[in-house]
Amino acid sequence: TLIAEDDHTKVTEETKLLKENQLEAKESDMSDTLSPSKDRSSEDTTDYQMDEQELNESLNKVSLLKDELQRAHVQTGDSECEKQQLQQELKEAQELAISSKQKCFEVQALLEEERKTAKKHVEESTRQIQALQAQLHKLQKDIEILREEKEIEIIETRDQLASTHKEIVALRQTAVEAATGRESDIAILQGELHKVQTELEQWRQTASEYESEIFNLQTKLQLQTQQQKDKQKGEAVQLQGKLDELQKQSNGLKNDCDSLRQEKVILTEKLQWFKEELRCAQQQSVKLTKDVSGLEVSRKALEVEVGTLKEQCLQETNGLRVKLAHAENETQKFQKQYEADQTMYLELKEKLDKTQKENESVTDELENCKENLKLLQQKGNNGGLFKWMPMMAVLVAVTVVVLYPALNRASP
Incomplete structure (x- = not known):
């Protein structure tokens, strides 16, 4: 009798340990699905082998318990009916253990499939982030190239204005030396001055348009950087700094336009002085007419160059807008993938919480069964084997019936 009690106690404790190991294996599998790593497949294989080994050990121990109970019945001379009943209950317990093993395999396969799916999503997100970073880097290079081209154009324009200023100074010296001219030449010079003023105003408007376009690009890039991940914040800050530099350069262009307007006022004053001086310089009208014709040719050449520069600026601006729209579309696509x-x-996470709650309930039920088993053992010591043996069989059947629905709930 004592041997049978000890064997039954050992089997109950080992069943509880087996259940706890299975629950820990399931929890570790769920944590692996939330944090994928390179060594996951090897760890899952090890856990699977451990679970299979523990289930096999439990089946062997159930068989040993069956043999011990048979020997105990032979020794005590129990009835054949009780013996068959206990054998049937132990057989059912063995079948339930086998079905639990199969369900464990099914859960293992489902968890493996979920881990592979999560890994694919992470890899796809990484590739999209790298593509967006490459596009952002390319956009930075394009903006830098555009800035350098604008600086070159501004320098060339300043050089042309300086050469024009030198020509005006040369004309002044010629006028002072000749001290002759005609009123018609003065009118022509006034018309030229008006055209120069018109061109300066056009340059000012162009600079204002560039400033507005840079501001719009800055706003769009700020919205784009707000939608990206935390990894791209540093790069967005650098891009913002470069855009601020472009804003400063645009302000410099505006200041240059203001200085050109001041030079225009100075040139107007000088022209008035020329007008007074040229009233006395009428003998050199032919020579001045030729010089003015040369200036007309230079002015037309400048107009052609200005038109070419405007067309290039429009083409580059349109190209940047197309690239920015493409980058925004890619960012929106990445945002949707991130939400999914x-x-x-x-x-x-909800599945994991549900499984943890079910594990806790199963643990509580096992504790209650253990306490009931201890009470039955105490009663068996006081009343003999014939009193507690049927109760022990009923308790084993109840424990199996309680564990089977818990395993069914934990398997999805």
């Missing part, structure tokens, strides 16, 4: 991954993460 976040939803999947929340669903897996």
Whole structure:
């Protein structure tokens, strides 16, 4: 009798340990689905082998318990009916253990599939982030190239204005030396001055348009950087700094336009002085007419160059707008993918919480069964084997019936 009691106690404790190991294996599998790594497949294989080994050991121990109970019945001379009943209950317990093993395999396969799916999503997100970073780097290079081209154009324009100023100074010296001219030449010079003023105003408007375009690009890039992940914040800050530099350069262009307007006022004053001086310089009208014709040719050449520069600026601006629209589309696509991954993460977390709650309930039921078994053992010591043996069989059947629904709930 004491041997049978000890064997039954050992089997109960080993069944409880087996259940706890299975629950720990399931929890470790769920944590692996939320944090994928390179060594996951090897760890899952090891856990699977351990679970299979423990289930096999439990089946062997159930068989040993069956043999011990048979010997105990032979020694005590129990009835054949009780013996068959206990054998049937032990057989059912063995079948339930086998079905539990199969369900464990099914859960293992489902968890493996979920881990592979999560890994694919992470790899796809990484590739999209790298593509967006490459596009952002290319856009930075394009802006830098555009800035350098604008600086070159501004320098060339300043050089042309300086050469024009030198020509005006040369004309002044010629006028002072000749001290002759005609009123018609003065009118022509006034018309030229008006055209120069018009061109300066056009340059000012162009600079204002550049400033507005740079501001729009800055606003769009700020919105784009707000939608990206935390990994791209540093690069967005650098891009913002470069855009601020472009803003400063645009302000410099505006200041240059103001200085050109001041030079225009100075040139107007000088022209008035020329007008007074040229009234006395009428003998050199032919020579001045030729010089003015040369200036007309230079002015037309400048107008052609200005038109070419405007067309180039428009083409480059349109190209930047197309690239920016493409980058915004890619960012929106990445944002949708991120939201889908976040939803999947929340669903897996809910499943994990549900499984933990079910594990706690199963643990409580096992503790209650253990306490009831201790009470039955105490009663058996006081009343003999014939009193507690049927109760022990009923308790084993109840424990198996309680564990089977718990395993069914934990298997999905």
